[in-house]
Amino acid sequence: MENSIAIYGAYGHTGKFIIAELYRQGYQLILSGRDEEKLLNLKTEYPDSIIKAANINDSKSLDEAFSGAKIIVNCAGPFLDTAKPIIESALRLNIHYIDLSAEQKAVLDVFEQFSEQAKSKEILVIPAVAxxxxxxxxxxxxxxxxxxxxxxxxxxxxxxxxxxxxxxxxxxxxxxxxxxxxxxxxxxxxxxxxxxxxxxxxxxxxxxxxxxxxxxxxxxxxxxxxxxxxxxxxxxxxxxxxxxxxxxxxxxxxxxxxxxxxxxxxxxxxxxxxxxxxxxxxxxxxxTAPLVVETINRILSGKTVKTGVTTIGEVFNASDFLQSLxxxxxxxxxxxxxxxx
CATH class of the missing domain: 3.30.360.10 (Dihydrodipicolinate Reductase; domain 2)
Structure with missing residues (x-):
């Protein structure tokens, strides 16, 4: 479980691109989302993956799904609804969080609601990695x-x-x-x-x-x-x-x-x-997949300049990041x- 990445909304359109690239790079995948049947269908393609259904309205199921992961990637929009409960789970479990939000309000809410908590827990919360x-x-x-x-x-x-x-x-x-x-x-x-x-x-x-x-x-x-x-x-x-x-x-x-x-x-x-x-x-x-996977690679290799709620432009060397793609x-x-x- 050393390099386990949890992907919530793994069976979604963008989620599938992300898990394909993570799998190619050798990561252990924890595939999660609300629909267990769709998750089981994914497991036929990624037989070594772990399937854990979870509901954003059930904090216990979220914690059980993400336990053991190094990073949670939230691919399940609308992020106005999913970001808060999943970040709260990341804070309880002390693991990093990434999402793909294009929604301004969702990103603003993340900064306003979780900056102090994420900094005190020394975890990274990075919205809009997309x-x-x-x-x-x-x-x-x-x-x-x-x-x-x-x-x-x-x-x-x-x-x-x-x-x-x-x-x-x-x-x-x-x-x-x-x-x-x-x-x-x-x-x-x-x-x-x-x-x-x-x-x-x-x-x-x-x-x-x-x-x-x-x-x-x-x-x-x-x-x-x-x-x-x-x-x-x-x-x-x-x-x-x-x-x-x-x-x-x-x-x-x-x-x-x-x-x-x-x-x-x-x-x-x-x-x-x-x-x-x-x-x-x-x-x-x-x-979006190479942006997310490069972010994961850099977090796990320690190429970050801060913790707390941040952006990929702030937390990494942006020029080096772009050149690596x-x-x-x-x-x-x-x-x-x-x-x-």
């Missing part, structure tokens, strides 16, 4: 690591399509809270604005994009001294998401990734200088610096 939240945090931190203060960070997310999972749709239905952006050094309600045009480069190209802040606003603002942060999402992908007829993603390669392509560009400004970095790859759900999973550009126009 495409939304974590990736932009890493990119932003990497290009501003020698800047004490930052005027503005803009995140541009382009998808050639978005076939949402059932979990994404459930989260959207649950997440009715006001979207927040960072302006004048404080979180503020997002104000309506006009779409912009942004060149996401090949293969996505020029797309109309709209302001749509997600959990990266929270993760970045928790540790970088920045006056404003904005996130823009390509309108075409938002149209797919809002269309109830858009089907779920379908596997197209040996890694079970869909054909979806993504581009994330982060632009940071300070004084009269601008820095840019980008990330491109395939399938926003699949790319396989180019088949994600391609990270070199940072470019120029004068502001």
């Amino acid at each position: 495409f939304y939240g974590g990736l932009a945090d890493l990119l932003s931190t990497a290009i501003t690591q020698d800047w004490n203060e930052i005027d503005e960070i803009n995140v541009y997310i382009g998808l050639n399509s978005w076939h949402p999972t059932k979990g994404t749709r459930l989260t959207g239905d649950r997440n009715h809270y006001t979207r927040l952006t960072l302006k004048d050094n404080r979180l503020q309600e997002l104000q309506p604005g006009s779409p912009i045009k942004w060149d996401f480069k090949n293969p996505i190209g020029i797309q109309e994009a709209v302001a749509l802040p997600l959990s990266e606003i929270i993760t970045i603002s928790r540790h970088l001294k920045v006056k404003s942060i904005n996130t823009f999402l390509s309108q075409n992908s938002l149209d797919d998401l809002r269309n109830a007829e858009t089907p779920e993603p379908k596997p197209t390669d040996e890694k079970n990734r869909s054909s979806q392509l993504f581009s994330v560009e982060v632009v940071a400004a300070k004084d009269h200088k601008k820095r840019t970095i980008s990330a491109q790859g395939q399938d926003i759900y699949a790319v 396989d180019k088949d999973d994600i391609i990270i550009s070199d940072m470019q610096e120029s004068d502001l126009n």
